Amino acid sequence: MAALAAPSLRLAASGSFLPRLISPGLFSTARIQLAVRQFSLPLLPSLTLAVPVGVQLGLPSLPSILEGIWESILRAVPKKKTSHMKKRHRQMAGKALKDVTNLCKCPACGELKRMHRLCPTCAEKLRELMNKDIKEGDSKQYLTAHTVDEAHPAEIFSLAPTSTSLLSSSGSSALRVHSTADPSFPLQQTIADAHKLGCHHVCTARGGTGTVAASVGFGGDIKIWRVGDAGEWALDWHVPAAKTAGGDVWAVALSADEGFLACTTSDGRIHVWDLAAREKIQTYETGARGGGSFAMAVDLSRDGRLTASGHESGGVYVFNNDAGRMVYSLSGLTKPVRAVAFSPGCKRLAAAGNAGVIALYDMDHGEHVGNLTTPSSRPAWITALDWNDTGEYLLTGSLDGKVKVWDVARGVCVATHSETDTALWSVRWLPKTDKAAAPGAGKSEMFCAAGASRSITFYREATGS
Known part of the structure; x- marks a missing residue:
């Protein structure tokens, strides 16, 4: 009974709770307090846990309590989508598409074309x-x-x-x-x-x-x-x-x-x-x-x-x-x-x-x-x-x-x-x-x-x- 009288932590939790928090080796007082602060879990008045340090828990009723948390967890996963701010940062860093400035007028047709490149208009004419078939005469x-x-x-x-x-x-x-x-x-x-x-x-x-x-x-x-x-x-x-x-x-x-x-x-x-x-x-x-x-x-x-x-x-x-x-x-x-x-x-x-x-x-x-x-x-x-x-x-x-x-x-x-x-x-x-x-x-x-x-x-x- 003296072993059971070791310092314990009372944690009241409600709503969603990450399963990885109840895995073995995580139940020190400091770690559980840090996890609570990070995830801002609302209190659950109906659940009171006494967690002795070094004792693995067996909570048979926990899956039923945490039922339905997986959907919210998946929704919280960041999507692979580049934000406007990130795109802007890339542009400012010179990684975006640059404006084409090396333009000139084609000496043949007068249309705009890229320098040192064949004019598309003239190329089509050529x-x-x-x-064209060469006709007689x-x-x-x-x-x-x-x-x-x-x-x-x-x-x-x-x-x-x-x-x-x-x-x-x-x-x-x-x-x-x-x-x-x-x-x-x-x-x-x-x-x-x-x-x-x-x-x-x-x-x-x-x-x-x-x-x-x-x-x-x-x-x-x-x-x-x-x-x-x-x-x-x-x-x-x-x-x-x-x-x-x-x-x-x-x-x-x-x-x-x-x-x-x-x-x-x-x-x-x-x-x-x-x-x-x-x-x-x-x-x-x-x-x-x-x-x-x-x-x-x-x-x-x-x-x-x-x-x-x-x-x-x-x-x-x-x-x-x-x-x-x-x-x-x-x-x-x-x-x-x-x-x-x-x-x-x-x-x-x-x-x-x-x-x-x-x-x-x-x-x-x-x-x-x-x-x-x-x-x-x-x-x-x-x-x-x-x-x-x-x-x-x-x-x-x-x-x-x-x-x-x-x-x-x-x-x-x-x-x-x-x-x-x-x-x-x-x-x-x-x-x-x-x-x-x-x-x-x-x-x-x-x-x-x-x-x-x-x-x-x-x-x-x-x-x-």
């Missing part, structure tokens, strides 16, 4: 083109009429055709003139020391008489050439680099009436010169004074109404010569623009460059109306383009050495020539003449291409009559 055949090897001792940068001849410029100091009236395209004239540091641009008036030409040297000087009575080209007058008023002169273009010259500069300006008066009559700005993007290309519409320029920033600007102001700032290209050209009817403007895409614009409203492109994940830079006399086809030359003819109405490439793997810097259509320029050519269209190979290649349409 897929359609690749799956969708392609044109052009044959190599003649190749003038080693036409220059250095890379040929520019070509300028007339009705009877073709002018070419290169990294050498001389300009050369080849006759297009003879099937062998012989060298007709060499203009020695035209530009001491070499010439990067030479132009003639498209649709003009072919008696005036303009060239720009790497020294920044502009020279105007005219055909004399003997049929040879001679210097008419020149503009020294010191008088160009701004950055170095780059691209040049002549109006169809051969009365005006437009030239671009490295600081983004476009100057217009009156050739008869031999003075500058207009200057267009494309940015803050002296802070514009490098103007890499220029063209004058055949009606003399508009001037267009392409820039290193990807910008394309159109100016109204009568009003003397900018009328359109065109979007669609985000990479440097190396060539711009008005269609013969002055209704369309084509622009191309490092994006490898030809963007077409409507000149009545200044809208981007379409693109010409081939199914390729990495198209080559387009360095030159030119419209044919009817405005049906566009001719392009690219850095991978390919010459392509595009059907503008259908938006497809109808001919491709890749006789060289070196860069092409200039491609030009030759004006149609009544006399055949090559055997079997007749009145068919012809074009020429030149570049890093230092050769000039002439092509004629195979179906010519």
